[in-house]
Amino acid sequence: MTYSIAQAAEHSGLSIDTLRYYERIGLVDPPARDSGGRRSYSDDDLGWLVFLTRLRTTGMPIRMMREYAQLRHRGAATAGRRKQMLFEHRASVRARIAELQSCLEVLDYKISHYEEIEHTFIEGITA
Amino acid sequence: MTYSIAQAAEHSGLSIDTLRYYERIGLVDPPARDSGGRRSYSDDDLGWLVFLTRLRTTGMPIRMMREYAQLRHRGAATAGRRKQMLFEHRASVRARIAELQSCLEVLDYKISHYEEIEHTFIEGITA
DNA sequence: GTAGAAGCTGGAGTGCGCTCCAGGTCAACC
DNA sequence: GGTTGACCTGGAGCGCACTCCAGCTTCTAC
Numbered sequence: 001m002t003y004s005i006a007q008a009a010e011h012s013g014l015s016i017d018t019l020r021y022y023e024r025i026g027l028v029d030p031p032a033r034d035s036g037g038r039r040s041y042s043d044d045d046l047g048w049l050v051f052l053t054r055l056r057t058t059g060m061p062i063r064m065m066r067e068y069a070q071l072r073h074r075g076a077a078t079a080g081r082r083k084q085m086l087f088e089h090r091a092s093v094r095a096r097i098a099e100l101q102s103c104l105e106v107l108d109y110k111i112s113h114y115e116e117i118e119h120t121f122i123e124g125i126t127a
Numbered sequence: 128m129t130y131s132i133a134q135a136a137e138h139s140g141l142s143i144d145t146l147r148y149y150e151r152i153g154l155v156d157p158p159a160r161d162s163g164g165r166r167s168y169s170d171d172d173l174g175w176l177v178f179l180t181r182l183r184t185t186g187m188p189i190r191m192m193r194e195y196a197q198l199r200h201r202g203a204a205t206a207g208r209r210k211q212m213l214f215e216h217r218a219s220v221r222a223r224i225a226e227l228q229s230c231l232e233v234l235d236y237k238i239s240h241y242e243e244i245e246h247t248f249i250e251g252i253t254a
Numbered sequence: 255g256t257a258g259a260a261g262c263t264g265g266a267g268t269g270c271g272c273t274c275c276a277g278g279t280c281a282a283c284c
Numbered sequence: 285g286g287t288t289g290a291c292c293t294g295g296a297g298c299g300c301a302c303t304c305c306a307g308c309t310t311c312t313a314c
Contacts, residue, residue: 017273036280038291051233058230062271083241090234093227100224103185107217114210132261144303163310165261189301
């Protein structure tokens with residue numbers, strides 16, 4: 001199967017402009033072109049795009065995604081380094097989750113504080 | 128207790144420049160000044176700064192923090208709206224955590240895939 | 255009374271990650 | 285064969301959240 005840029009955008013959740021941008025900065029390999037010079041994405045291309053969106057969602061900076069892409073391009077010999085990158089990135093995602101969870105506690109506390117205020121206010125009225 | 132801008136920066140984890148920037152854009156009230164015209168932060172000021180850093184850490188955009196700050200400035204009458212904001216923000220933080228966790232699964236999968244490759248490689252050598 | 259550290263102001267600059275635009279090509283349908 | 289719509293390119297522009305700078309003042313210590 002091949003896909004137009006609009007279909008690739010739809011499938012990956014990236015915009016058409018972002019797809020061209022990613023190609024320009026070397027994050028994705030230039031896809032094949034059809035007879036009219038238009039981009040024609042393969043299933044593999046789409047798989048890579050989707051994986052990239054996962055990395056992006058987890059906050060990996062583009063320069064790191066590009067580094068990963070370049071290693072991938074150099075083949076199996078770089079598998080260890082790529083694994084290492086994902087390993088470290090996973091640790092940072094876990095740390096980020098922990099950080100968010102600790103902030104959630106602050107939010108919970110604040111919200112319960114506001115609820116207490118409301119409560120006091122209602123008691124004040126009904127008293 | 129009062130604190131110099133350097134101490135406020137130290138305590139909040141924000142940079143001195145960021146403190147002045149937050150003041151400029153109306154995220155924090157201008158603190159008191161000492162006899163020489165220098166900023167002199169109170170414990171309350173610091174508490175607010177620390178809370179702001181929690182909001183920022185959880186990804187609340189500055190314009191929303193500013194809205195919150197403005198409501199806070201208008202006193203108890205806006206408590207309900209502030210609570211509502213925190214409530215909604217908490218939901219978005221939870222959603223963000225869920226999103227990160229689902230991406231973690233993808234990372235786990237990818238990493239285990241690399242481990243499998245390593246394994247196969249070693250078997251290939253020792254065979 | 256002078257050197258050095260810390261702070262002040264207004265404004266310019268930065269890095270990131272897109273996003274938009276003008277002006278052109280190409281294919282398909284009426 | 286003319287219009288429409290999707291796609292093309294190179295390059296400019298944008299929003300966010302800072303960060304840095306020049307040139308000045310003020311306090312502290314010697």
